[in-house]
Amino acid sequence: MIFMDPIEFIQKSASSIKNTMLKLKLKYNPFSEKPIRGNTKFFVGRVSELREIGEILGSAMHGSVANAAIVGTKGIGKSSMLNIIYYATKKQGHWVVELTASQVTPRQFLIQLLYNILTENIISMCGTIKTEYLEYSPKILEMYKMLNNYGDKVPIHYPRERIERDLQYLIDEVKDPDKLCIVLIDEADQFAKKSCLSLLQFFHSFLYEEGILTFMAGSPTLMDNLTRISPPIKDRIPKIINMPPLSVEESYDLIKRRLEDAHTEGAEEFEPFTEEAIDKIVEECDGIPRKIIMTCSESISIAIKKNLTKIDEKIVTEAIHTLGISVGHQILNHLTPAQSEIVKAMAKLGGKATVTQLSEYLKKSPGTIGTHLSDICEMGYIYKEREGNNVYYILSRELREVLLKGD
Structure with a gap:
C-alpha cells in the first residue's frame, strides 16, 4: 500500500476543486442558500x-x-x-x-x-x-x-x-x-x-x-x-x-445574476450551463427560488467531480435526481399530514375523486374532506371539474408524476 499523507491529500483535493472551477469559468459557486443579508443584487422580482x-x-x-x-x-x-x-x-x-x-x-x-x-x-x-x-x-x-x-x-x-x-x-x-x-x-x-x-x-x-x-x-x-x-x-x-412562484423570465434572471457575479473574464451569459441545461432547470423548478439555487449548485458540484467544462441537460437531470426535488415531492413535503392523506387517497382512486368517494374511502366526514380539498385546491395542487351532477377533484400533473408513476 502506498503511503498517503492525509494533510497533503486534503490540500491537493482543495487545489483540484479550484482548478476545475476555473475550467467552468467560475471564481466560486455562486448558488449559495445563505440569506442574502441585504445584498439586493441577488434579489429578483x-x-x-x-x-x-x-x-x-x-x-x-x-x-x-x-x-x-x-x-x-x-x-x-x-x-x-x-x-x-x-x-x-x-x-x-x-x-x-x-x-x-x-x-x-x-x-x-x-x-x-x-x-x-x-x-x-x-x-x-x-x-x-x-x-x-x-x-x-x-x-x-x-x-x-x-x-x-x-x-x-x-x-x-x-x-x-x-x-x-x-x-x-x-x-x-x-x-x-x-x-x-x-x-x-x-x-x-x-x-x-x-x-x-x-x-x-x-x-x-x-x-x-x-x-x-x-x-x-x-x-x-x-x-x-x-x-x-x-x-x-x-x-x-x-x-x-x-408569495407566488417566480415567472419564467425572473427564474432566468435569478440564474443569470448569480453567474455574472462569479464569472471569470470572457465568460458568456449562462456559462458553464448550456442553453438546454438552463431551460431544463427553469422548467423543472417551477419558479421556486430555493429549488433553482439547489439544482444549479448540485449541477456545478457534479461537473467538478467529473472534471467537466460544460454543464448540459444530462448533468442537470442527474442533479435533480440526486436532490430528489421534483415539484411533486416538494408539494408532498409542504402538505399537512391530513392533506397528504387525501391526495394519496385520490391517487389510489385513479387520480381523481369526488368528496363522497374520498369520504367513504378514508372513513371521514364529507365536511372535513371538503375543507381540506378547498385548501389544497386554493394552493393550486389539485383542481376540480364538473362531470354531469358530480364535481371531481383532480391531481395536478406534478402530483400525478409522483403518486401515479405507472400512469
Missing part, C-alpha cells in the same frame, strides 16, 4: 409584494398599523423578503428584530425578543448603551445583565410577567415615538400549537400597541393555523402577502 410592504410601512409610520403575514410554499423566498424588510427599515432608523419561531417555548421566545430589541437597537456591539438612550441606562443595563447569558441557560429569576413588563417599558418609554418597533418572525407556523396559546394571547395585546409593526412568515395556511389555536389573532394580522 417581487415588485407587487415590495410595493404592498412599502404601503404597510408607510401607513404604520402615520399611525395606521396593519400587521401582515407573508405566506408561500417552502423555498419561495419568505426569509429573503423578511431580510429585505430588516435592512430597509433599519436604514430608516426604526427598531427592528428578526426572529425564528421554531423550536422554542413561549417564554424563551419572549426572552429572545427582549434580548434582540436590546442588542440590535439599544446596545452597541461593544456592549455600551447608545448615546440617545443613556438617560434610561440603569433600567436597560439591569435587563441586559440578566439576559446576557440567556443562550446558555434561561435565568430562572426572570419571570415571564417581568419580561412582558420590560418589553412594554422599552416600547412605551425608551423608543422614539416617531419610529416603529418592527418584529419579523420566520417559521411562524411553529406557533400553531396548543402549547403556544398563551404566547398568541400575548401577541393579541402586544400587536395592538402603538408603534409596533409585525411581519410573520409561514405556509399558505399560516393564518388558518394560528386562528385555529387563538381566533382573535386574525384581527391583529389583517394583511396577507402571498
Whole structure:
C-alpha cells in the first residue's frame, strides 16, 4: 500500500476543486442558500409584494398599523423578503428584530425578543448603551445583565410577567415615538400549537400597541393555523402577502445574476450551463427560488467531480435526481399530514375523486374532506371539474408524476 499523507491529500483535493472551477469559468459557486443579508443584487422580482410592504410601512409610520403575514410554499423566498424588510427599515432608523419561531417555548421566545430589541437597537456591539438612550441606562443595563447569558441557560429569576413588563417599558418609554418597533418572525407556523396559546394571547395585546409593526412568515395556511389555536389573532394580522412562484423570465434572471457575479473574464451569459441545461432547470423548478439555487449548485458540484467544462441537460437531470426535488415531492413535503392523506387517497382512486368517494374511502366526514380539498385546491395542487351532477377533484400533473408513476 502506498503511503498517503492525509494533510497533503486534503490540500491537493482543495487545489483540484479550484482548478476545475476555473475550467467552468467560475471564481466560486455562486448558488449559495445563505440569506442574502441585504445584498439586493441577488434579489429578483417581487415588485407587487415590495410595493404592498412599502404601503404597510408607510401607513404604520402615520399611525395606521396593519400587521401582515407573508405566506408561500417552502423555498419561495419568505426569509429573503423578511431580510429585505430588516435592512430597509433599519436604514430608516426604526427598531427592528428578526426572529425564528421554531423550536422554542413561549417564554424563551419572549426572552429572545427582549434580548434582540436590546442588542440590535439599544446596545452597541461593544456592549455600551447608545448615546440617545443613556438617560434610561440603569433600567436597560439591569435587563441586559440578566439576559446576557440567556443562550446558555434561561435565568430562572426572570419571570415571564417581568419580561412582558420590560418589553412594554422599552416600547412605551425608551423608543422614539416617531419610529416603529418592527418584529419579523420566520417559521411562524411553529406557533400553531396548543402549547403556544398563551404566547398568541400575548401577541393579541402586544400587536395592538402603538408603534409596533409585525411581519410573520409561514405556509399558505399560516393564518388558518394560528386562528385555529387563538381566533382573535386574525384581527391583529389583517394583511396577507402571498408569495407566488417566480415567472419564467425572473427564474432566468435569478440564474443569470448569480453567474455574472462569479464569472471569470470572457465568460458568456449562462456559462458553464448550456442553453438546454438552463431551460431544463427553469422548467423543472417551477419558479421556486430555493429549488433553482439547489439544482444549479448540485449541477456545478457534479461537473467538478467529473472534471467537466460544460454543464448540459444530462448533468442537470442527474442533479435533480440526486436532490430528489421534483415539484411533486416538494408539494408532498409542504402538505399537512391530513392533506397528504387525501391526495394519496385520490391517487389510489385513479387520480381523481369526488368528496363522497374520498369520504367513504378514508372513513371521514364529507365536511372535513371538503375543507381540506378547498385548501389544497386554493394552493393550486389539485383542481376540480364538473362531470354531469358530480364535481371531481383532480391531481395536478406534478402530483400525478409522483403518486401515479405507472400512469
